Amino acid sequence: MRAITYTRPGGPEVLELTDRPTPQPGPGEVLVRLARAGVNPTDWKSRAGTQPGPDGQVPGQDGAGTVEAVGQGVDAAVTGQAVWVWEAAWQRPWGTAAEYTVVPLRQAVLLGPDPSFELGAALGIPFLTAHRCLTLGESVPDRVGPGSLTGRTVLVQGGAGAVGNAAIQLARWADATVIATVSSPRKAQLAAAAGASHVVDYRQQDVVAEVRKVAPRGVDVVVEVSAARNAAVDAQVVGMHAAVAMYADDGGAEVTIPVRAQMAPNARWNFVLVYTEPERAKVIGVEDVNAAVLDGAVRVGEDAGLPLHVFPLAETAQAHQAVQDGAVGKVLVDVTA
Numbered sequence: 660m661r662a663i664t665y666t667r668p669g670g671p672e673v674l675e676l677t678d679r680p681t682p683q684p685g686p687g688e689v690l691v692r693l694a695r696a697g698v699n700p701t702d703w704k705s706r707a708g709t710q711p712g713p714d715g716q717v718p719g720q721d722g723a724g725t726v727e728a729v730g731q732g733v734d735a736a737v738t739g740q741a742v743w744v745w746e747a748a749w750q751r752p753w754g755t756a757a758e759y760t761v762v763p764l765r766q767a768v769l770l771g772p773d774p775s776f777e778l779g780a781a782l783g784i785p786f787l788t789a790h791r792c793l794t795l796g797e798s799v800p801d802r803v804g805p806g807s808l809t810g811r812t813v814l815v816q817g818g819a820g821a822v823g824n825a826a827i828q829l830a831r832w833a834d835a836t837v838i839a840t841v842s843s844p845r846k847a848q849l850a851a852a853a854g855a856s857h858v859v860d861y862r863q864q865d866v867v868a869e870v871r872k873v874a875p876r877g878v879d880v881v882v883e884v885s886a887a888r889n890a891a892v893d894a895q896v897v898g899m900h901a902a903v904a905m906y907a908d909d910g911g912a913e914v915t916i917p918v919r920a921q922m923a924p925n926a927r928w929n930f931v932l933v934y935t936e937p938e939r940a941k942v943i944g945v946e947d948v949n950a951a952v953l954d955g956a957v958r959v960g961e962d963a964g965l966p967l968h969v970f971p972l973a974e975t976a977q978a979h980q981a982v983q984d985g986a987v988g989k990v991l992v993d994v995t996a
Contacts, residue, residue: 686975696757
């Protein structure tokens with residue numbers, strides 16, 4: 660099979676298009692013939708800073724394709740089914756930047772009768788991260804679904820990013836009021852297309868004042884991409900028993916929180932890394948995200964606020980560079996091209 664591999668950490672130039680033996684599924688595993696692979700910030704960060712195993716690493720956590728073979732103990736009925744794949748390369752050598760990958764059965768989730776491989780490849784890290792962020796507070800349930808966030812207000816800091824977009828779509832599916840912050844009119848259009856109830860351009864508007872107009876008593880959840888920059892704002896808009904979920908360190912690696920101001924509302928400040936979240940939370944996240952997919956509640960593309968940037972497999976290095984450079988929207992690899 661054709662696969663992108665790297666044998667040493669470094670920049671995008673360490674990624675090479677190679678011919679490798681097609682992996683075989685072991686007990687409890689499935690072999691997936693991939694159509695699309697997603698590219699996320701953790702892909703290039705892992706490539707840049709983590710020494711791969713002796714046989715090299717195929718990057719890519721997220722992808723979508725068709726089950727081609729099953730290992731011992733897996734019902735053969737799943738063969739031929741369209742699936743989305745999550746965490747393919749987490750502590751495993753076979754990522755999704757290849758024509759085939761092997762994953763445990765639970766990491767290949769059925770896409771339904773009318774599958775979109777572009778959507779499937781965009782789900783994993785962004786949507787599971789967003790789900791975790793939306794379910795950490797004491798004032799919100801640990802499941803996301805129709806009506807689960809009725810009467811709640813969610814602030815998405817960075818509503819035009821991949822996780823921000825996922826958070827908007829999932830929160831709106833759950834009937835939350837969603838306020839999204841952005842940095843430009845273009846990004847405001849994208850956040851609105853994703854379904855944000857209110858959009859605030861933080862370069863032109865006072866975020867605290869605008870949020871308080873919508874939620875005088877404060878918000879229930881903050882989905883936070885840049886806590887170092889936004890902590891002072893977040894601290895002023897959290898409501899009683901609210902949660903701030905920090906899933907990235909854009910803009911700085913350290914955060915300063917005003918302690919006493921957060922004591923009165925009993926606010927929670929949480930750190931989120933989808934790979935190491937508790938097992939029950941991961942199971943629920945996969946179930947809820949897939950329910951949203953089967954319900955037709957999540958989309959990708961310009962009209963969903965998530966423009967797609969698609970690269971052929973041989974240009975995976977350029978795809979990594981696009982993500983590293985902050986491409987607005989979702990970067991995918993067409994594994995078939």
